[in-house]
Amino acid sequence: KAGVTQTPRYLIKTRGQQVTLSCSPISGHRSVSWYQQTPGQGLQFLFEYFSETQRNKGNFPGRFSGRQFSNSRSEMNVSTLELGDSALYLCASAKDTSTDTQYFGPGTRLTVL
């Protein structure tokens, strides 16, 4: 079956703009998590959604937000982009609980100029 897909794969924005990233989980998976990866901070958890509800949120400013739709697809939005938001954004899906294996998508590489 198809894996986790993320769109777009690459994105270039300028400071102050906003961006929306999309993640489609594996069919039948209801949990979607988002992570930010940077060389300095490594992989950091942004938030997790399950059945359209945010269950958990990491330590990121309110400029970072997300949502999940009834078909389990998820979007994350970053408003008022800063240079430090340049990163690889990864989403992961899991079948149900946090004890299930998480499968990652290919990521969206965001560059903020």
Place this chain on the structure above:
Amino acid sequence: GIQVEQSPPDLILQEGANSTLRCNFSDSVNNLQWFHQNPWGQLINLFYIPSGTKQNGRLSATTVATERYSLLYISSSQTTDSGVYFCAVDWGSTLGRLYFGRGTQLTVWP
């Protein structure tokens, strides 16, 4: 929060060599996963291993939950094994959240 430490940070091998990567964690965990990040950035699942030993081809992993560590063994390394290996744990009641180590950068030379 929980601390996840991986060692060594960097590993350089010749093709055919064997290697052991280690992951230590500071508290009891619900589960542990090993990933390989390919050059394009995607995290590929290797093992879901909260305890015990698993093998998949040239790779095997062992987690000793009571002593809070996990090991990833790579035998007969190939150049395609190059990349960053991460261990990640699910800890406490934070549903859906994985805590990652900083990774081991493996380079395999032909």
